[in-house]
Amino acid sequence: MSFTAFILDVVTDTIYPARITIEDGKYKEITPIHFNEDTVLDMKGLMMPGFIDSHIHIQSSMITPAQFARIAVRHGTTAVVCDPHEIGNVLGIEGIEAMIENAKQVPFNFFFAAPSCVPATPFETSGAILDSSDIEYLLKKEEIVALGEMMNFPGVINGDEEVLRKLKLARDYNKPIDGHAPLLSGEELNKYLEQQIVTDHECSNILEVFEKKFKGMKIMVRDGSSAMDMENLFNIEDIYSYVEEPDKFGIVFRDIFENGVYTPLFDFIVSDDKHPNDLIKGHLNESVKKARDLGIDILKAINMVTINPAYHYNLNCGAIVEGAYADFIIVDSIYELNVLETYIGGECVFDGENVLFDAPDVDARNSINATKKSPADFDILYDGDECEVNVIECADGDLLTKKATAKLKTKDGVVQSDIIQDVLKISVVERYGGNKIANAFIKGFGLKRGAIASSIAHDSHNIIVVGYNSEMMANAVNEVIDNQGGISVVSEDFSDSLPLPIAGLMSNDDAYVVADKLAVLHNTVSALGSNLKSPFMTMAFMALLVIPSLKISDLGLFDGDAFEFIDVIKN
Numbered sequence: 001m002s003f004t005a006f007i008l009d010v011v012t013d014t015i016y017p018a019r020i021t022i023e024d025g026k027y028k029e030i031t032p033i034h035f036n037e038d039t040v041l042d043m044k045g046l047m048m049p050g051f052i053d054s055h056i057h058i059q060s061s062m063i064t065p066a067q068f069a070r071i072a073v074r075h076g077t078t079a080v081v082c083d084p085h086e087i088g089n090v091l092g093i094e095g096i097e098a099m100i101e102n103a104k105q106v107p108f109n110f111f112f113a114a115p116s117c118v119p120a121t122p123f124e125t126s127g128a129i130l131d132s133s134d135i136e137y138l139l140k141k142e143e144i145v146a147l148g149e150m151m152n153f154p155g156v157i158n159g160d161e162e163v164l165r166k167l168k169l170a171r172d173y174n175k176p177i178d179g180h181a182p183l184l185s186g187e188e189l190n191k192y193l194e195q196q197i198v199t200d201h202e203c204s205n206i207l208e209v210f211e212k213k214f215k216g217m218k219i220m221v222r223d224g225s226s227a228m229d230m231e232n233l234f235n236i237e238d239i240y241s242y243v244e245e246p247d248k249f250g251i252v253f254r255d256i257f258e259n260g261v262y263t264p265l266f267d268f269i270v271s272d273d274k275h276p277n278d279l280i281k282g283h284l285n286e287s288v289k290k291a292r293d294l295g296i297d298i299l300k301a302i303n304m305v306t307i308n309p310a311y312h313y314n315l316n317c318g319a320i321v322e323g324a325y326a327d328f329i330i331v332d333s334i335y336e337l338n339v340l341e342t343y344i345g346g347e348c349v350f351d352g353e354n355v356l357f358d359a360p361d362v363d364a365r366n367s368i369n370a371t372k373k374s375p376a377d378f379d380i381l382y383d384g385d386e387c388e389v390n391v392i393e394c395a396d397g398d399l400l401t402k403k404a405t406a407k408l409k410t411k412d413g414v415v416q417s418d419i420i421q422d423v424l425k426i427s428v429v430e431r432y433g434g435n436k437i438a439n440a441f442i443k444g445f446g447l448k449r450g451a452i453a454s455s456i457a458h459d460s461h462n463i464i465v466v467g468y469n470s471e472m473m474a475n476a477v478n479e480v481i482d483n484q485g486g487i488s489v490v491s492e493d494f495s496d497s498l499p500l501p502i503a504g505l506m507s508n509d510d511a512y513v514v515a516d517k518l519a520v521l522h523n524t525v526s527a528l529g530s531n532l533k534s535p536f537m538t539m540a541f542m543a544l545l546v547i548p549s550l551k552i553s554d555l556g557l558f559d560g561d562a563f564e565f566i567d568v569i570k571n
Helices: 065-075 085-091 093-104 132-139 153-157 161-172 186-193 206-214 236-240 284-293 298-303 307-312 470-482 511-527 535-543
Strands: 002-009 014-023 026-032 046-049 051-056 077-082 109-114 144-150 177-179 197-200 218-222 268-270 328-331 339-344 347-350 386-395 398-411 423-429 437-443 451-454 463-467 486-491 494-499 550-553 556-559 564-566
Touching (some): 051 268, 051 307, 065 077, 065 093, 065 284, 065 347, 065 511, 093 132, 109 132, 132 161, 153 161, 153 186, 161 177, 206 218, 268 284, 268 307, 284 298, 386 423, 386 550, 398 550, 423 470, 423 535, 423 550, 437 556, 451 470, 463 470, 463 535, 470 486, 470 494, 486 511, 494 511, 511 535
Parallel strands (some): 002 046, 051 077, 077 109, 109 144, 144 177, 197 218, 218 268
Antiparallel strands (some): 002 014, 014 026, 046 328, 328 339, 339 347, 423 463, 451 463, 451 486, 486 494, 550 556, 556 564
16 A cells, blocks of 8 residues: 655654555555645645554443444544453453453554552452452553553552552563552652652642652643543643742753743643543544643644654554554644544544444443342431531542531431532442442532432442432432443432443443433433533542542542541541
8 A cells, every 4th residue: 555645743743745655554665755736645634643542441431442443533543552440340350351352353453551450449349359460460461561550559658568569560571550649749759659650640730740740750631521631731821830930849940841832741641531422522633632722732732642652652653654553544634633534554444434344242241249229228327416427529520529528417317418508418339249338428419309320430330329318319229230230310200321231331332322322311410400511420430539538439438638438427
């Protein structure tokens, strides 16, 4: 295959006309050509490397890897580095290998990270445990290019032997180690970095970026469905407010910004978690344009989703250079990035209208081992007329929560929700046979009636539910159990759901079908009073104990700052 086109060279950040020869799925020869007004090129548009999402959890898209590939190529994505710790927490090695096998059956470059924290902490019940011997088994696989995000930062800092064994294995196999260190700073961050943990995608403010970057980390900027950090991090006013002053690390910021561009601070743009209703609208193509609109040089933004991740993870793609895999896209312009065609290994997989491959199904089996629940299971009891309770306070688009308190009334010995204060009940129901339930309170969902439940609850994926009263919560949970996993919305006069029978996380349907159903459920939740953009994803992260400050597992209410359980009712 040989043709002429204008190409974007991400190595030199230049655009020029060239003749490209592809053989056996790789670039064999790239020769610049003379261009004048009479020159007619074979490709109409600009040829550039396909996009690489260097940190994503496919399962959060609620579709299989093969179905993910079908929607991603529409937006110019040709490769991902995905961490399958979601399904790993449910089904262990079996689930991870099922993901890898499904991914192999489509023309798309799936690279995987070995999940380092299954479970994420010892303070929750998961369906599997991956120890260091399991990690070594995975690291030997050619599909595994990294050790997945090390969420157990207390284990790293305190020298947990099993955690350190996993980190050493990654170094022994020469695989980069992804980090997860929200708000970690000072000596604790230094201790964390001693283990050669390289990346972090949890920065939520620019000072956090400064410290981690200057200490040697590579910074991933998230643009997902729940965590949208671009606006905070790509903020010119915030960044330049520090330029004129030496910072606490003794570095003069002016030296960093001498070219007037602050992109050296940032290395990758990633999704982390992307719901199907967002994925059908766009992927990294839209993230790059958002970065452009926030002041990032368009070429630097493109580098963050092409050559940067390819170089870091040692992937033979991400640039139009001889010897690399011929994964490229044709776009209308470098600024608009409307994808006209997508090629993987030199073969067209998206022609501008149609995706040119099918997605095989994944065999589903029931992974929900939980008995039906009654309203009493969700009651919080107190002997008195009123009590003060600890409350999780969440915000739209933020995985971090705040610690709050509220005074609530009781009725017949049961503590009541208060919609005036927007204090609702939240519970986590263990789904792996133990039938444990933890109950607490949450602020920020805005529901005025009904309840919502889901078997997607990071990272152990027990069943999580938020609601106004115990009866509605029991109904919502029972619908998830009946569907063998998924999402449900119930009220006094109706119920609706999205079944996710593959590990309680995914569907074999395509992204559009799942997105349409999810949109219906989002609209229903909005009608029940919630203003959250992604209520189910926000709810899912309320069980992720490794992100501060207050979260909940099936074992209780958890203080992520002190890394310990606390009582729901204050003494």
